[in-house]
Amino acid sequence: MSWSAVEMMTVSAARALANDDVCFVGIGLPSAACNLARHTHAPRLRLVYESGTIEARPDVLPLSIGDGELCETALATVSVPEMFQYWLQGGRITIGFLGGAQVDRFGNLNSTVIGDYARPSVRLPGGGGAPEIASCCRRTFIVMRHSRRAFVDRLAFVTTLGHGPTGRERRALGLTTEGPALLVSDLCIMRPHPETKELQVTSLHPGVTRERVIEQTGWPVAFAAAVDDTPAPSARELEVLRDLHARTAIAHGVDAAE
Amino acid sequence: MSAFLSLRDAVAGLVRPGDTVALEGFTHLIPFAAGHEVIRQGIGELTLVRMTPDLLYDQMIGMGLARRLVFSWGGNPGVGSLHRLRDAVERGWPRPIEIEEHSHAAMAHAYAAGAANLPAAFFRGYIGSDLAAVNPNIRFVDCPFTGERLAAVPALRPDVTVVHAQKADREGNVLLEGIVGVQKEAILAAARSLVTVEEIVDALPRGCLNAVVLPSWTITAIAVAPGGARPSYAHGYYARDNAFYREWDAVSRDRDTFRAWMAANVTGVAAPQAEIDEARR
Secondary structure, eight states: OOOOHHHHHHHHHHHTOOTTOEEEEOTTHHHHHHHHHHHTTOTTOEEEETTTEESOOOSSOOSSTTOHHHHHHOSEEOOHHHIIIIIITTTOOSEEEEOOSEEOTTOOEEOSEEEOSSSEEEEOOOOTTHHHHHHHSSEEEEEOOOOTTTBOSSOSOOSBOSSOTTSOHHHHTTOOSOOEEEEEOSSEEEEEOTTTOOEEEEEEOTTOOHHHHHHHOSSOOEEEEEEEEOOOOOHHHHHHHHHHHHHHHHHHSSOOOO | OOEEOOHHHHHHHHOOTTOEEEEOOSSBSOOHHHHHHHHHTTOOSEEEEOSSOHHHHHHHHHTTOEEEEEESOOEETTTEEOHHHHHHHHHOOSSOOEEEEOOHHHHHHHHHHHHTTOSEEEESOOTTOTHHHHOTTOEEEEOTTTOOEEEEEEOOOOSEEEEEEEEEETTOOEEEOSSOTTHHHHHHHSSEEEEEEEEEESSOOSSOTTOEEEOGGGOSEEEEOTTTTTTSBBTTTBOOOHHHHHHHHHHHHSHHHHHHHHIIIIITSOOOHHHHHHHHO
8 A cells, every 4th residue: 555755744643642642732734643543553542632622532633723523522621721721831731742834953943934033034823832832741742844944954933942952951941841752754753862852863764765864954964873664554554544534524525634 | 781782883882993902712703793894894003912813813904904913823724824914924015013922821821811800921931932032021030939930921901802602691691612712711801892692592501511601791792693703613503614714825815816805705795784683683
């Protein structure tokens, strides 16, 4: 069975989720990955969406963070202030999914502007929940498509702290949460070096060469001592993921975001 | 006690040029009909406050009504950019717009502080983020008990908050349910408040899951506006028009196409008469 780079990415992210995780989920690929995990190896995975829905069990993927499906299938729905106060800041979330327009080698993220803040060349949507997801969740997973425009040597703006500009800032800022523990792209999996916290390639997706990752990364990318081959998506993983997308397309009358 | 008014009279009476206005609703129950009436009446120089500006503020900004925007995530959910917002920020069209940019957590805490009649909100936030360097309303204080450095933002106290809800009873009490967002806090934080509703019922249903009930004495005016959240949704009444959210990308990308759409669908259309009749009944 053949698969797309996005499917490989989604499957890789899903595999990193465990049954006892409580996941703060964003729309698009994170939502697809979380629901794939819930329908395969992690049926008890608890999904929390920032619209206030706790233990949402959607049968189709939401197109917005506040779709009615999330509320109808949730164990409980709380207000947005409560979600950010008691649940996120309260330290109840184990994994936060993040993405952005740009990431650097320490997993810091820009989702605010390209260019000068006051007169930007591109005004991006902004941080939303990300700045506090990054500091309050036990650890974060980053999901982004690999390209030189996105994987940059220097961020135009730090919207969301990863391991900090030098990789040492989290502890200095008093944070006890782990920060970025995993980055999944369409080419590879990266994890922070245990000491320097620099993201390094720990697994290459099937058919991807080191040269391709080097070419698509805007900093001199490091590889772990032992680099694994990411197992290809299984027939079951692809079947469940494609069913999920097909149900979503029928329910919404349009294709899902990812 | 809340007054039952037509949407036109409610907007004319409550929303004034130069006001700080919050039209809230987190994806669900976005008060489009009320926002469109603000556009029709051309009430300008507004400071618009909303966590997720969404299509409604894209429209109000594109029509030149906003002097300033306070927000935390300015995209078209699941689709991409808000092109009118981007045009205003990047190129000053149709007029330059000041922005005050926060995170969701900050906005949520700031509404709650406003509802609690506090001057500011204190929370664990903005750690290591450049947002604090570009927004002078993000500051830090030391906890007087533990010494922990905490983020502080001013409470949000809108001149007027506008929300859409499912039901009001004949006394003017309001019920909203489903994803309830920050509406309760935004209403209680505001000096004046306008609630548009799908319908007026003899009595609010009992035992609703997750219902927020706002007593009539917390609301200045109620206007009946069936479908008043479209293309957003009203749980139990109609679904989100996802196709329209996608179509908006093309409509809003071009200034002329945008203006033509607004003329054909908002400014060239009167507030529907049915709403007025319903409110007076």
